[in-house]
Amino acid sequence: MTSASKFRLLLLGQLCFPAAVYLLRGVYTGYIGMPYLFENYLFMASPHLLVSLLAAKPSARGPKLLWLLSLLNALLVTFQLWILLDVPVRDSGLAWVLYIPLWVSTLSACAIAWIFVRYRGRRTK
Secondary structure (H helix, E strand, O other): HHHHHHHHHHHHHHHHHHHHHHHHHHHHOOOOOHHHHHHHHHHHHHHHHHHHHHHHHHEEEEEHHHHHHHHHHHHHHHHHHHHHHHHOOOHHHHHHHHHHHHHHHHHHHHHHHHHHHHHHHHHHH
């Protein structure tokens, strides 16, 4: 297996993870809302899909991209656990509104860190 095909396989696995989280949540709660899988996947995976657009640029393909997707997956699992364990059932739909600013701030912090490291690397040369 070549490096490019291994990267594509890992990227696909990272992008399928939000759907797996949705289905596992359904198993846990006893209601697997299959008719809403696509809509919920798009909502949960929106930061993943934005980051995966970077894979179109060959220089962006690499471990950093996969680590960022892993960070987003960990954020999604943590957020889902918070909703399942701490948020009352009647408020769980409204709690998902907080997911958007959470992943926006995570992506912003990663972008700022990447720019800082890149700028600092150029300055020291």
